[in-house]
Amino acid sequence: MAILEVKDVGKRFGGLQALSDVQLSVKENSVHAIIGPNGAGKSTLLNCLVGKLIPDTGSVMFDGQSVLGRSPHEINQMGISRVFQTPEIFGDLSVMENMMIPCFARRDGAFRMHAIEDMMSEKDIVEKAEAMLEDMNMADKREMHAASMSRGDKRRLEIGMCLAQEPRLLLLDEPTAGMARADTNNTIDLLKQISDERDITIAIIEHDMHVVFSLANRITVLAQGTPLVEDNPENIRGNPKVREAYLGE
Ligand code: ADP
Numbered sequence: 001m002a003i004l005e006v007k008d009v010g011k012r013f014g015g016l017q018a019l020s021d022v023q024l025s026v027k028e029n030s031v032h033a034i035i036g037p038n039g040a041g042k043s044t045l046l047n048c049l050v051g052k053l054i055p056d057t058g059s060v061m062f063d064g065q066s067v068l069g070r071s072p073h074e075i076n077q078m079g080i081s082r083v084f085q086t087p088e089i090f091g092d093l094s095v096m097e098n099m100m101i102p103c104f105a106r107r108d109g110a111f112r113m114h115a116i117e118d119m120m121s122e123k124d125i126v127e128k129a130e131a132m133l134e135d136m137n138m139a140d141k142r143e144m145h146a147a148s149m150s151r152g153d154k155r156r157l158e159i160g161m162c163l164a165q166e167p168r169l170l171l172l173d174e175p176t177a178g179m180a181r182a183d184t185n186n187t188i189d190l191l192k193q194i195s196d197e198r199d200i201t202i203a204i205i206e207h208d209m210h211v212v213f214s215l216a217n218r219i220t221v222l223a224q225g226t227p228l229v230e231d232n233p234e235n236i237r238g239n240p241k242v243r244e245a246y247l248g249e
């Protein structure tokens, strides 16, 4: 069954048709990669899924409900959580304090800052945040200043903060961009673990083929705003149209 169904989506920026006739069907519990050269429209498509942009045409259905016209906050409440291209964490706070914020959001239905003392006095929030840090293998970094962590650890924290909201669909836009190889491999392992252990669907936009082929069981190739092909990784690897889109062969 598809958890996310995109039909006939188009989006224009002035004279530029960034997306046209986009079809995308993401199966529940799959890891679905959306790949394509720079400027193909990948981030634009993702922004249409989370309510940051409204498509000019077409429909976006999540779990049988339309997301169109809903605010990013409402879409998040529906069960879609998004990891940004640059980690969105609170650098001035500790790792533990960062993790408590989405735990509050999950409980109270609103994403806002709280005084540290207030957060620490809420036992259920502290316990959930601790459990999430444990799951993310970050318990030893609990008191660390978030800004001082490596890029890979910041990404790990951010992904954990998304998971604390208990989404059914996790969206990632080039989560390993600008990372060293070791951090990239750590992120791949983390996403594999999340996909194996949790009842969650992952849609990942990715430029790095090593990441794509390590994770995805379904791939959509976007070129110039339109899907070129959707298939399993094996067929995508051997597809001459895909090589042409990437290498200009
Ligand atoms: P990708 O993520 O695949 O690299 P994008 O979705 O970022 O591609 O961009 C697709 C095209 O749309 C590009 O030509 C880009 O310059 C253009 N674009 C993206 N966002 C905007 C915007 N807000 N205003 C105008 N043009 C945009």
Ligand code: MG
Pocket (backbone or CB within 6 Å): 042, 043, 044
């Ligand atoms: Mg992009």
